[in-house]
Amino acid sequence: MESIMMDKKPHIKPYLYGMLAGFGAISLSIIFFFLIYRFDGFGDAISTLTGILMPFIYGAVIAYLLKPVCNTIESFLRRFIPEKMHGLVNVLSVTLTILFGLLLIYALCMMIIPQLITSVTTLYYTAQRNLAKFVQWANHVEFIENNQQIMDMLNSAYATISTNIDDLIKTRLLPSMQNIVSGAAVGVLNVVTMAKNLIIGIIVAVYMLASRKRFVQQAKLVLYSIFKPRWAELIKEEVKYADKMFGGFINGKIMDSAIIGVLCYIGCLIFKFPSALLVSVIIGVTNVIPFFGPFIGAVPATLLILIQNPIKALWFVLFVLVLQQLDGNVIGPKILGNTTGLSSFWVLFAILLFGGLWGFVGMIVGVPLFAVIYDVIKKLVIYGLKRNKEIDLLQTYHDNFGDPEDDVPVETSASEAPPAETNNL
DSSP states (O other), X not given: OHHHHHHHHHXXXXXXXXXXXXXXXXXXXXXXXXXXXXXXXXXXXXXXXHHHXXXXXXXXXXXXXHHHHXXXXXXXXXXXXXXXXXXXXXXXXXXXXXXXXXXXXXXXXXXXXXXXXXXXXXXXXXXXXXXXXXXXXXXXXXXXXXXXXXXXHHHHHHHHHHHHHHHHIIIIIHHHHHHXXXXXXXXXXXXXXXXXHHHHHHHHXXXXXXXXXXXXXXXXXXXXXXXXXXXXXXXXXXXXXXXXXXXXXXXXXXXXXXXXXXXXXXXXXXXXXXXXXXXXXXXXXXXXXTTTHHHHHHHHHHHHHHHHOHHHXXXXXXXXXXXXXXXXXXXXXXXTOSOSOOOHHHHHXXXXXXXXXXXXXXXXXXXXXXXXXXXXHHHHHHHHHHHTTOHHHHHHHHHHHSOTTOOOOOOOOTTSOOOSSOOOO
């Protein structure tokens, strides 16, 4: 009897595996169907979750940007404070880092906001004065004065506007006041919510900076508890690469944009372009966006100068072209280098793709994010070539298109995983 039961057990396993495989396929199909036909609901759920976690997102971004400063301060303090006072070093480094960030924001606000207010006020009065001059000129043009038909048309239009202005206020403006007030209330609420999230985000950033090493070790424990050591090591190396990519690119781009903004301000003062600080802020902020940033910033800045002085607007366009050439050929490569390893085509693709998905933020993080995705695909391709014993194709590609500084990886056995650092495809 026992032998009969033993003979039946091996036949049960294939059916069990088949049932599990079928159940998994059905489950994945249901999930896929749900994501496709209920995408709006799924998107709303993600938006709600993102809104709830927004303070933590702000805190994570602040902590990530300030992490190099915190590490630098901590390494400096360790030279003077004994190892026994490890906790004090951590507290002091985090405190000084947060103070540095707040003082930097305060100094920027004190330098920029008054000048921006002055520039905007000057721009308003200049535009108003130029408009009045244009109207005065139009009223004294000989062609208009001698053409009774045009004069009658202008007088008729003025009379129509004067007659209907009361009806416009009664029929459209007053009924729309409720919507205007509601929109203003929503705007104020959004500002208050953003301020609340930002304040909580600073507090979250303090905790994340203070516990950054602990979080890294906890993530390592979770990683090695889920994956085998070989794959866990590969994932850890890829995370390090992503951190290097994002940190180097974003921090370098911020520094590069700050230098461009300062140079633009100095140039505007030298050439006496109007609204120098406002224009420089626009150029510096938009320069954070790769590829399209100079063009995006040059358009509104040129329009601002065009309103006040059309001749200087032309000279400003030439000045911006020279400045961007200086940035693209000298300043940018010195600060950033070729950190992403992407060609111009893939940079353009990443900006358009992630900019369409996430807007302004997508344009900034799209390039390093796509660089990480590109690196993962590159390593998988090399691993597949090694497994299929077609690594000679990589050598052929390298000889035709590769960077001369790259080295083709040494061929390994098919059972090995892809290396942590490989060449550019």
